[in-house]
Each structure stands twice: as C-alpha cells, then as structure tokens.
Amino acid sequence: MAVSELGDTTPAAVDVSRFPILDSIQIGHLRHIENLAAQPDGEWSKMGIPDPGQEWLDSYRYQLAQMAYALGLAHYHRLPAAPAVFRETFGNLIRKMLRREVWSYWKDTSQSGPYVNPGIKELRKGWTDPVVRENIMYSGHLSAMVGMYAMLFNDDVHDQPGALTFLHNPIFWGMGPERYEYTRTSLNEVIYWQMVENGWLGVACEPNCVFIVCNQFPMLGFRFADLRKGTSVAEEATRSYRTAWDKKGMLSAEGWFHGWWRVEQDDFVPPKSVGWTAWGGAIMNTWNRDFVHGIYRDQLHGVLKYGDDGLVSLHPNSVVPRVREALVNRLSIDGIEDRAYPWPMPDFGYVAMLLSEMGDTDLGRMLAHADRYMSPTWSEGGLYYPRNDQAYDQGGNLIRMDRLTGNAMLAYSRLNVPDGLWAMYNKPWRAEHFASPALQRTTSGVDVARAVYDEKAKLLVLTLQPRDGRSLQVRLEIGPVRVEADWALFVDGVAIAACRDGALSNAGAVHVFACDQIIAVDLRMERPTMLVIEFDDV
Numbered sequence: 001m002a003v004s005e006l007g008d009t010t011p012a013a014v015d016v017s018r019f020p021i022l023d024s025i026q027i028g029h030l031r032h033i034e035n036l037a038a039q040p041d042g043e044w045s046k047m048g049i050p051d052p053g054q055e056w057l058d059s060y061r062y063q064l065a066q067m068a069y070a071l072g073l074a075h076y077h078r079l080p081a082a083p084a085v086f087r088e089t090f091g092n093l094i095r096k097m098l099r100r101e102v103w104s105y106w107k108d109t110s111q112s113g114p115y116v117n118p119g120i121k122e123l124r125k126g127w128t129d130p131v132v133r134e135n136i137m138y139s140g141h142l143s144a145m146v147g148m149y150a151m152l153f154n155d156d157v158h159d160q161p162g163a164l165t166f167l168h169n170p171i172f173w174g175m176g177p178e179r180y181e182y183t184r185t186s187l188n189e190v191i192y193w194q195m196v197e198n199g200w201l202g203v204a205c206e207p208n209c210v211f212i213v214c215n216q217f218p219m220l221g222f223r224f225a226d227l228r229k230g231t232s233v234a235e236e237a238t239r240s241y242r243t244a245w246d247k248k249g250m251l252s253a254e255g256w257f258h259g260w261w262r263v264e265q266d267d268f269v270p271p272k273s274v275g276w277t278a279w280g281g282a283i284m285n286t287w288n289r290d291f292v293h294g295i296y297r298d299q300l301h302g303v304l305k306y307g308d309d310g311l312v313s314l315h316p317n318s319v320v321p322r323v324r325e326a327l328v329n330r331l332s333i334d335g336i337e338d339r340a341y342p343w344p345m346p347d348f349g350y351v352a353m354l355l356s357e358m359g360d361t362d363l364g365r366m367l368a369h370a371d372r373y374m375s376p377t378w379s380e381g382g383l384y385y386p387r388n389d390q391a392y393d394q395g396g397n398l399i400r401m402d403r404l405t406g407n408a409m410l411a412y413s414r415l416n417v418p419d420g421l422w423a424m425y426n427k428p429w430r431a432e433h434f435a436s437p438a439l440q441r442t443t444s445g446v447d448v449a450r451a452v453y454d455e456k457a458k459l460l461v462l463t464l465q466p467r468d469g470r471s472l473q474v475r476l477e478i479g480p481v482r483v484e485a486d487w488a489l490f491v492d493g494v495a496i497a498a499c500r501d502g503a504l505s506n507a508g509a510v511h512v513f514a515c516d517q518i519i520a521v522d523l524r525m526e527r528p529t530m531l532v533i534e535f536d537d538v
C-alpha cells in the first residue's frame with residue numbers, strides 16, 4: 001500500500017474483513033455503560049433495585065464490577081487498539097465503586113445474625129472498613145477491577161498511596177470521619193492472608209459464609225497484580241484453593257457448587273439455583289478450564305428451557321428437579337412450570353455469562369429471547385434491558401429483568417468471545433502491546449467500531465462514526481509512534497498524509513501533525529469513516 005502522491009487512492013485496498021468490528025447492538029451496550037458511568041456521583045439512574053440496603057445480588061457493587069469486566073473483554077477482544085474508548089469509563093466505574101453508598105451496607109452486615117450464623121447468641125461488634133476482613137463479595141470485585149485496569153491500560157494508578165480510599169462521613173452520626181486507605185497491593189495482601197488463615201477455602205462474604213463464586217474474583221485480582229509486580233500469588237492461590245476444595249468437596253447433590261460453606265457449623269447450605277454455579281464457573285474457567293468445560297452442560301441439565309419458537313430461557317429452580325427426572329425418563333416436560341416463582345436471583349444473566357465464556361451456541365437463543373420478551377430499550381444511544389419485576393407474561397414467557405442482567409450481564413455476554421476471560425487471564429497484554437500504535441484519545445461523540453493494529457502487516461485500522469448521525473469535528477490522537485518512523489495515512493481509501501524521513505505532508509481537508517510520539521488527526525466526520533495507517537517501522 002505504498003503512496004505515490006497524496007490524494008491518490010490506495011493501489012490495493014486493504015482487506016479489513018479479517019479484523020473484528022462491533023455491530024450496532026454491541027456499540028449500544030458500550031454506550032449504555034458509558035452513560036451510567038458518566039452520571040454525576042450520587043446519581044444512580046437506571047440502577048435502582050428493590051432492596052433498599054444494597055445487600056442483594058443486583059446491588060451497585062455487582063453492576064459496577066460486571067460492567068467493568070464487560071468493558072475489559074470488549075477492549076481486549078473487540079477493540080484492542082482503542083484504549084481511548086475504555087480508559088475513562090473504566091476509571092469512572094472504579095471511582096463509583098469507592099463511594100459510600102456502594103459499600104456502607106457492611107457496617108450493619110458485619111454484625112452478623114442468625115440467618116448467616118444460626119448459633120449466634122448476640123450480634124458481633126461491627127466495623128465500617130469494607131475490606132479489612134470478610135466481605136469478599138465487595139473486596140474481591142474491587143481487586144479484580146483495579147487489577148484488570150492496570151493490565152489493560154499499563155497503569156498502576158491504583159497502586160499509589162491512598163488510591164483506594166473509603167471515607168465514612170455521615171453528617172449526623174458518629175464521632176467524626178472514618179477514613180481507610182489502601183492500594184491495590186495492600187488490598188490484595190488483606191485478601192491473601194485471610195485465604196491462608198481459612199485453609200485456602202476462601203474468604204467469607206457475610207460473616208460465617210464462604211461462597212465459592214465470590215472467591216473466584218480475587219483470583220483475577222491476584223493474577224493481574226502478578227503481571228505488574230513479577231510475583232506468582234495467583235499460581236499459589238489457585239493451586240492451594242483447588243487442593244483445599246478437592247478435599248472438602250465442591251459440588252452439591254444437584255451437581256452445582258454448594259450455596260455456601262458455614263464456617264462455624266462446618267456444613268453447606270444448599271444452592272438456591274444454578275445461578276452461582278454459572279457465575280462462578282464463568283470466572284473459574286480462567287484457571288480451571290478443563291473442569292468447567294467438562295461439567296457445565298451437566299450442571300445446566302434441566303435448567304435451560306427450549307421454547308417452541310426456537311428460543312431459550314430458563315426453567316424456574318422450583319421445577320428443575322421434575323424437569324430433570326422427566327428428561328432422564330424420556331417423558332414430556334410440557335406443562336412443568338411455576339409461574340408464581342419469584343426469580344429472586346439474576347439467573348438469566350448468570351447463565352448467559354457462562355454460555356458466552358463456554359462458546360455455547362445456546363447463548364444466541366437466550367439473547368434472542370431477551371430481545372423478544374425482555375423489552376430492549378435505547379436511551380441516549382445506549383442499549384439496555386429495563387427492570388421488570390413481573391416474572392411471566394400471559395403466554396408464560398419469562399420476562400423478568402433485574403438491573404444486573406439488564407445493565408451488565410447481557411452486555412458482557414454479547415461482548416465476550418469463547419474463552420474470552422480465559423484468554424485475558426492466560427494471555428495478558430505485555431510491554432509489546434503497549435509499544436504498538438493505538439487510538440489514545442478521541443473527541444467525545446464518536447463511536448469506534450473497529451480498532452486493530454496488525455503487527456505483521458504494520459497496519460492500524462480504525463472504523464469510526466459520529467454519534468446520532470451528526471456532523472462532528474473530530475480530533476484523534478494515535479500513538480506511540482517513533483518520531484523517525486515512516487508512515488502513510490489513508491481516510492476511506494484516499495492517501496491524506498505521509499511522513500517520510502521526518503518530513504510530514506498533508507492533503508485535503510484533513511489536518512495531520514505529529515508531536516511527542518503522537519499522530520494527531522483533525523477531520524470533519526459526517527458518516528462512518530475508515531482510517532488506515534501503514535507504517536514502515538513504528
């Protein structure tokens with residue numbers, strides 16, 4: 001694709017079909033996450049849940065974390081050369097994760113109660129610090145989020161003193177502000193030593209309750225931190241965890257992960273549904289891939305509901321034993337239903353997440369069910385599925401939608417690829433990735449559908465479009481590019497600028513300049529536009 005004269009079309013058009021491109025649905029999911037993350041602090045529009053105490057499974061912490069993981073997967077697999085699309089939004093999600101309304105439930109929860117510890121005679125003395133002990137259902141996600149951020153953006157900002165600060169400062173209660181400061185490293189150390197103390201069976205969520213699912217997320221945090229520090233904590237943790245649970249026994253009578261282990265009673269609470277098994281399996285796949293792939297279809301036996309319309313939803317947990325029995329005996333499952341089932345857990349989202357990681361074709365049919373029956377909604381360019389507390393429509397179709405599934409889980413499932421989180425965990429970006437040219441900054445109001453750097457061909461390919469069909473003056477900043485590098489820029493197949501032997505030339509209405517290893521491109525964008533930069537040497 002050599003350039004003879006600026007203004008010429010490319011002699012041989014680049015075949016970009018081999019590079020991934022986002023469709024409008026995927027772009028819509030990213031826009032919705034961006035919209036939620038950009039809300040002013042304290043504004044939680046479209047994220048409200050039935051539980052007023054932020055204690056349940058669709059709470060802010062889970063929504064924020066799963067949206068962050070969805071962004072991470074989209075960046076890693078879909079737009080690897082576009083940190084500009086993700087960096088600020090991911091950072092906003094972490095900042096919101098540190099807000100008091102996200103974690104202040106712990107002050108009450110830390111006091112325990114008979115639901116989590118039947119042997120308790122009086123409440124414990126509670127504490128405010130949300131990560132110093134237990135509460136892995138929060139600290140594990142925070143560890144994974146800040147670790148993933150560091151790996152994706154080559155940035156240890158959250159390992160600086162006080163980067164993770166929890167401020168408890170009610171106006172009319174207490175003896176003054178309580179402030180707890182952590183870094184990524186000190187947070188992981190707190191989690192690590194609790195795992196050691198508990199014989200590697202995991203850290204408690206609520207007092208006395210160790211959940212298998214919640215202890216998968218700090219494994220991500222350990223792994224991504226290892227990459228930054230040259231340590232091997234994740235290897236030790238996963239090996240020790242596997243050994244401990246091989247002895248303890250991980251699976252319930254249903255073939256699912258136990259609901260939770262009650263530490264003082266040393267017994268298991270039965271799982272409420274397949275949900276935590278699906279959620280946990282999707283994450284466990286990162287370090288225990290053969291096990292998860294080998295067992296997940298058996299775990300979903302009798303759970304997936306195959307409709308006459310070709311779509312897939314879920315059987316309520318109350319009838320799964322009957323469905324399983326009928327399937328084993330080759331009997332009809334028609335009429336086995338429970339329309340009064342309240343769907344207390346975000347199982348639809350959990351299962352979709354697992355299917356996305358497994359590369360299971362039933363995912364497409366679950367998403368099609370959501371699109372037909374769960375009211376996909378567009379708002380400010382973003383796509384989500386609004387909350388619906390009703391379980392079924394008059395035709396018996398599952399329509400219930402919780403905030404976690406509607407804001408995060410279905411987005412995650414659409415943006416993921418088979419073994420997507422496994423790849424991020426086992427094939428993380430290293431220094432060579434960050435030495436390659438990428439879209440570092442862009443004007444707001446632009447959607448990026450394609451962003452890939454091909455190392456072998458030395459091509460950066462970007463496909464962008466103005467939002468909402470508006471004409472927009474756009475600045476793009478691309479780097480790092482060595483000052484002495486030779487390159488040529490094509491916009492929609494026309495040679496617009498070139499740099500040869502340090503001399504930069506422009507043509508047409510696009511203005512290009514280079515400074516400090518950055519190529520800046522100013523152009524008017526009125527429609528989807530493709531930019532290709534061919535490098536002789538970056």
